[in-house]
Amino acid sequence: MEASRDIMNDVNTTTRKAAHDLKGSMQEARSSLKEAFNDRYESVRRQAGEALSTSEEFVKEHPISTVLGACAVGFIAGALLRRRH
Template sequence: MAKKDTGSDQLLNEFKALVSDTEELLQHSVELTGDKAEELRGQINSSLQRARKALSSTEQALLERGKVALHTSEEYVREHPLQSLAIGAGVGFLLGLLVSRR
């Protein structure tokens, strides 16, 4: 699980870096010309590409976890149909109570 947390941390760090670079570009956009502007644009582009890669890998990890959870749920329902029905009825009853109180 630490690997998944690391991916989220990496994604968050990439977006923070992207925001920071973008803020810097906006603050210095009037002053920067030529090589300095190109260098900062290159840094922002690099940060954006890293953030996209991190987002893509996080998306893939979430899809895989969702597929595993769906498969596990389907197996449980097949193995315990009456318990699943009772759980569903209980959840429906509780939701009905919550909605009717409004």
């Protein structure tokens, strides 16, 4: 009877330790994923800001080309949509 209590206590202790270790591993994985996501988010955010700045500079330096390009895109999109219907 005493042996089965010892076995049960050992199982209980082992289970608790495994659960504690798993919780720690999950917290570490979550932390790593969060850090990787934040790094990637900041990188994309920075690149988007640079793209916006570059676009603004281009529009300021070439306003006529920009308007003509926008008109061409609109004309082509309109022609394609008209063909569909």
